[in-house]
Amino acid sequence: MVGALLMAAGCGSSSKSSSSKSGSTSKSGGSSSKPDLTVSAAASLTKAFTEYGAQFSAANAKLSFAGSDQLAAQIEQGVKPDVFASANTKLPDMLYAKELVSKPVVFASNRLVITVPAGSSKIHSLADLAKPGVTIAIESPTVPAGAYTRKVLSHLPAAEEKAILANVRTDEPDVKGVIAKVTGKAVDAGFVYITDVTATNGKAAAVQIPSSLQPQVAYGVAVVKGDPHPSQAQAFIAGLLTGAGQQDLLKAGFLPPPK
Numbered sequence: 001m002v003g004a005l006l007m008a009a010g011c012g013s014s015s016k017s018s019s020s021k022s023g024s025t026s027k028s029g030g031s032s033s034k035p036d037l038t039v040s041a042a043a044s045l046t047k048a049f050t051e052y053g054a055q056f057s058a059a060n061a062k063l064s065f066a067g068s069d070q071l072a073a074q075i076e077q078g079v080k081p082d083v084f085a086s087a088n089t090k091l092p093d094m095l096y097a098k099e100l101v102s103k104p105v106v107f108a109s110n111r112l113v114i115t116v117p118a119g120s121s122k123i124h125s126l127a128d129l130a131k132p133g134v135t136i137a138i139e140s141p142t143v144p145a146g147a148y149t150r151k152v153l154s155h156l157p158a159a160e161e162k163a164i165l166a167n168v169r170t171d172e173p174d175v176k177g178v179i180a181k182v183t184g185k186a187v188d189a190g191f192v193y194i195t196d197v198t199a200t201n202g203k204a205a206a207v208q209i210p211s212s213l214q215p216q217v218a219y220g221v222a223v224v225k226g227d228p229h230p231s232q233a234q235a236f237i238a239g240l241l242t243g244a245g246q247q248d249l250l251k252a253g254f255l256p257p258p259k
Contacts, residue, residue: 037232038062040071040079042087042144042219043174044110044192047199048252049085052245059232067174069142075100075224082227083236085219087193088144092220101222106257107240108249110193110217112148114207115182118200123189123207126156130163137181137190140171145178148215149191155213179204193217195253218258 037059041049046065053061064071068086075084075095084101086092092104116123123129129136139146153161169187172178178190183203197206221240223233239245250256 034059035229035232036060036062037083037229037236038064038081038227039083039085039236040064040066040074040081041083041085042066042068042071043176044087044145044196045085045219046176047195048245048248048254051248051251052239055244056236056239058235059229061236065176067139067143069140069144070173080224080226082224082229082233083221084224085221085240086144087217087219088147089218089220091144092222096222099225101224104220104222105237105241106218107221107237107246108219108254109256109258110195110219110254112145112152112191112209112215112217113194113197114189114209115179115192115197115204116189116207117182117185118203118205120188120205125207126152126209126213127160129167129189130160131167134167134189135169135187136164136167137170137172137178137187138168139175139178139191140173143172143174144217145175145192146171148217151215152191152209152213198253216258219254 039049039061041063043065049063053063068088068091071084072086072091072095084092089104089106092101095101096104114123114126128134138149141147141150153164170181175192175196178192179196179200181187182190183200194206197204221237223230227233240249
């Protein structure tokens with residue numbers, strides 16, 4: 001399991017950004033005297049990590065965002081970022097078991113919500129998603145948000161779960177894909193984290209999932225084995241636990257790690 005404490009030794013926008021098959025990337029900072037620190041992070045961390053990376057002084061943070069499952073698969077295939085941050089603990093634990101990363105730590109938590117276009121009056125509750133004619137976007141089952149969504153639905157009466165899944169029109173590779181479908185009004189609703197809704201700056205709204213059904217959404221992070229900048233990678237993680245990174249996470253709407 002992911003530890004709650006950082007071991008001492010070990011799932012954004014900027015002035016320059018680009019897109020790649022692995023997701024969106026950005027580079028923060030610009031000092032040639034500092035090393036580049038490559039951080040592969042869950043798409044839901046885009047806003048918080050972009051803010052943190054811009055002020056991280058130990059290295060030039062090069063950030064890559066995509067579905068946590070896709071980033072973990074790349075590490076299994078030999079890609080070696082310095083840091084891997086996932087929207088769950090399962091994937092970092094899996095990589096640790098394969099000796100591909102150092103012991104992971106939990107650095108944040110989040111809440112799964114239903115998101116709808118701003119101003120929409122069609123969806124007011126989870127039960128509304130089962131109504132005929134409703135269109136829904138969710139993430140693929142291998143993405144943490146998609147797994148959390150299916151866990152929520154699995155606790156519903158079988159007929160209600162079946163009706164909601166029958167209304168799903170698309171399985172997206174990450175939360176950004178779901179948000180794009182919702183804000184573009186291609187669907188009536190989707191499942192994302194509350195931080196993803198906040199990041200739309202009013203283009204989407206959140207409908208809460210009952211607390212009794214809310215999954216525990218914990219984020220894990222680890223230093224990738226064989227990275228050339230272990231001290232900077234450990235410093236980046238340390239900042240997520242007690243420093244500027246933690247403050248940027250809280251500002252973006254993330255919650256402290258679950259106890």
